[in-house]
Amino acid sequence: MDYSLVTEVYERIEGTTKRLEMTDYxxxxxRRTPKEIxxxxxxxxxxxxxxxxxxxxxxxxxxxxxxxxxxASGRRESEIEEDLARTGxxxxxxxxxLEKKKQLSFFKKPLTVERVYQTLDKIxxxxxxxxxxxxxxxxxGLLADASPKDAKYIIRTVTGxxxxxxxxxxxxxALAIAYGGGKGAREIxxxxxxxxxDLGKVAKAVAEGGIEAVKNFRIxxxxxxRPMLAERLSSPAEILEKxxxxxxxxxxxxxxxxxxxxxxxxxxxxxxxxxxxxxxxPDAVELIRNHIKAREAIIEAECVAVNLDTGEMMPFxxxxxxxxxxxxxxxxxxxxVSLFAFDALYVDxxxxxxxxxxxxxxxxxxxxxxxxxxxxxxxxxxxxxxxLERFFEEAVEAGCEGLVCKSLGxxxxxxxxxxxxxxxxxxxxxxxEMTDTVDLVVVGAFHGRGKRAGTYGALLLAAYxxxxxxFETICKCGSGFTDExxxxxxxxxxxxxxxxxxxxxxxxxxxxVWFLPKMVIEVIGAEITLSPIHTCARDLIRKGSGxxxxxxxxxxxxRTDKSAEDATRVDEIVEMYKRQLKKIEAE
Ligand code: ATP
Numbered sequence: 303m304d305y306s307l308v309t310e311v312y313e314r315i316e317g318t319t320k321r322l323e324m325t326d327y328x329x330x331x332x333r334r335t336p337k338e339i340x341x342x343x344x345x346x347x348x349x350x351x352x353x354x355x356x357x358x359x360x361x362x363x364x365x366x367x368x369x370x371x372x373x374a375s376g377r378r379e380s381e382i383e384e385d386l387a388r389t390g391x392x393x394x395x396x397x398x399x400l401e402k403k404k405q406l407s408f409f410k411k412p413l414t415v416e417r418v419y420q421t422l423d424k425i426x427x428x429x430x431x432x433x434x435x436x437x438x439x440x441x442x443g444l445l446a447d448a449s450p451k452d453a454k455y456i457i458r459t460v461t462g463x464x465x466x467x468x469x470x471x472x473x474x475x476a477l478a479i480a481y482g483g484g485k486g487a488r489e490i491x492x493x494x495x496x497x498x499x500d501l502g503k504v505a506k507a508v509a510e511g512g513i514e515a516v517k518n519f520r521i522x523x524x525x526x527x528r529p530m531l532a533e534r535l536s537s538p539a540e541i542l543e544k545x546x547x548x549x550x551x552x553x554x555x556x557x558x559x560x561x562x563x564x565x566x567x568x569x570x571x572x573x574x575x576x577x578x579x580x581x582x583x584p585d586a587v588e589l590i591r592n593h594i595k596a597r598e599a600i601i602e603a604e605c606v607a608v609n610l611d612t613g614e615m616m617p618f619x620x621x622x623x624x625x626x627x628x629x630x631x632x633x634x635x636x637x638x639v640s641l642f643a644f645d646a647l648y649v650d651x652x653x654x655x656x657x658x659x660x661x662x663x664x665x666x667x668x669x670x671x672x673x674x675x676x677x678x679x680x681x682x683x684x685x686x687x688x689x690l691e692r693f694f695e696e697a698v699e700a701g702c703e704g705l706v707c708k709s710l711g712x713x714x715x716x717x718x719x720x721x722x723x724x725x726x727x728x729x730x731x732x733x734x735e736m737t738d739t740v741d742l743v744v745v746g747a748f749h750g751r752g753k754r755a756g757t758y759g760a761l762l763l764a765a766y767x768x769x770x771x772x773f774e775t776i777c778k779c780g781s782g783f784t785d786e787x788x789x790x791x792x793x794x795x796x797x798x799x800x801x802x803x804x805x806x807x808x809x810x811x812x813x814x815v816w817f818l819p820k821m822v823i824e825v826i827g828a829e830i831t832l833s834p835i836h837t838c839a840r841d842l843i844r845k846g847s848g849x850x851x852x853x854x855x856x857x858x859x860x861r862t863d864k865s866a867e868d869a870t871r872v873d874e875i876v877e878m879y880k881r882q883l884k885k886i887e888a889e
Contacts, residue, residue: 303343360459425460581627642680647716658711659716740878748814
């Protein structure tokens with residue numbers, strides 16, 4: 303097929319803003335395209351060579367493209383650059399210079415789509431020494447044989463500036479009309495796309511085999527499934543009403559969503575945007591490889607950095623280290639990720655996406671060999687607003703964003719690629735910062751694991767209630783301690799150790815070790831939040847809830863100058879909480 307047919311449709315599409323017109327142009331164009339190359343043509347209309355998840359980019363920097371244009375047009379690079387400064391579009395500049403040249407040269411045989419595709423593919427793949435020159439030569443060769451107009455679009459394509467604005471859904475519509483017998487086929491074609499994320503593959507199937515071939519489209523390992531997304535509501539009552547009075551509420555972990563594809567020992571991880579991020583999470587790959595009992599599986603999980611010694615979840619930012627190639631190993635050893643799995647989409651040849659969630663959840667539970675680092679997302683089946691609210695507070699305090707509440711209905715399929723009401727997120731719509739430090743009393747401790755074996759993993763801290771002369775727990779704190787602190791803590795606390803909870807300490811948590819309320823330490827946190835667990839200011843703000851500090855961290859100051867009764871008081875914490883709310887309302 304002549305590449306000029308492609309540029310012709312690009313021009314027509316650029317000339318319209320109406321989606322329906324755009325669709326018509328594409329339909330006509332797809333019908334003229336030989337079926338063997340329909341996939342490639344579809345990628346090209348999107349300015350690509352492959353579906354995104356394959357991660358193959360054209361990789362031509364503007365500088366390199368300028369060299370190629372100079373070479374093909376017989377001009378100096380500086381001339382090209384000057385003109386580019388005027389037009390702001392290297393495609394246009396290329397067209398202009400090649401027009402001038404072509405008037406002087408002989409007619410050449412037209413460029414084919416196949417040749418353009420193959421050459422661009424080569425350009426994308428060459429690497430290593432001498433690759434820049436090779437890319438320039440390949441591109442210049444193509445431009446030399448191209449018509450000026452073709453050259454414009456080739457340049458825009460390789461530099462990533464072909465912005466035709468054709469949405470995936472427009473391509474699907476056009477395919478349905480061109481090959482599927484009409485718009486009615488769109489739903490079936492769309493499903494094929496949603497389970498494969500590959501427009502070219504879908505186009506080929508429908509062009510070659512008609513709608514029947516698309517009906518038989520199957521999930522395949524290595525092709526990411528477009529993620530199901532949640533709607534949002536802001537009250538437990540609305541959520542329960544929407545989900546028929548009962549739902550499964552799950553912690554909404556604040557990490558990175560991954561879709562893991564496992565085939566034997568081979569594991570691929572895709573991000574929420576369907577990029578291949580396998581290399582960023584060698585630790586997650588290991589977990590999937592070793593602890594999924596099925597031979598083949600596609601599951602979804604949230605990847606969270608957890609401090610293994612204390613079990614505390616780290617804020618989302620911790621995962622950012624994984625973006626830089628050289629930090630991955632270090633990050634993976636310092637804060638390996640834990641996985642919280644929340645869906646199973648495919649297991650040993652069985653497509654689960656059309657099964658209701660309770661079925662998928664049960665299968666998920668069966669195939670995962672759970673351990674400290676690989677668990678199901680914490681969940682609770684709820685049918686009343688109190689439980690839902692309480693579970694929400696628990697999730698936030700544990701470092702999560704809130705809850706995702708999911709339908710238990712028979713129709714609760716996995717809606718690939720859609721944001722729907724089968725999943726409803728319940729998040730707080732504010733984030734606030736705790737600016738002041740607080741001085742808290744050490745009333746208990748929990749044994750450490752891993753590097754912290756033999757010392758404490760976390761301390762149980764309390765504020766002072768001066769009206770009742772009691773100590774009310776407000777957080778478990780395991781962060782901010784240096785190795786030296788950790789080594790010294792058991793010794794420092796030994797004099798206060800007792801065999802049971804002190805009668806002046808109010809706690810719902812069972813610590814491993816209890817202390818006389820004596821030692822005071824300075825702590826800062828992310829914010830003060832409602833808590834179903836801690837006893838600080840219990841029932842004062844909301845019935846059944848206390849207050850807690852989220853992401854607490856020891857500042858390094860032991861307040862030996864303070865007695866336990868001088869510690870931050872419960873009423874001060876309540877004030878801090880209220881100020882925080884006021885600040886949010888004012889914003
Ligand atoms: P957000 O910024 O709120 O994460 P989003 O558009 O990325 O929004 P939503 O569909 O609105 O995604 O919210 C669901 C997201 O929450 C998922 O993409 C996933 O990353 C995350 N998540 C954490 N825990 C769960 C869980 N138990 N079930 C489903 N999703 C979860």
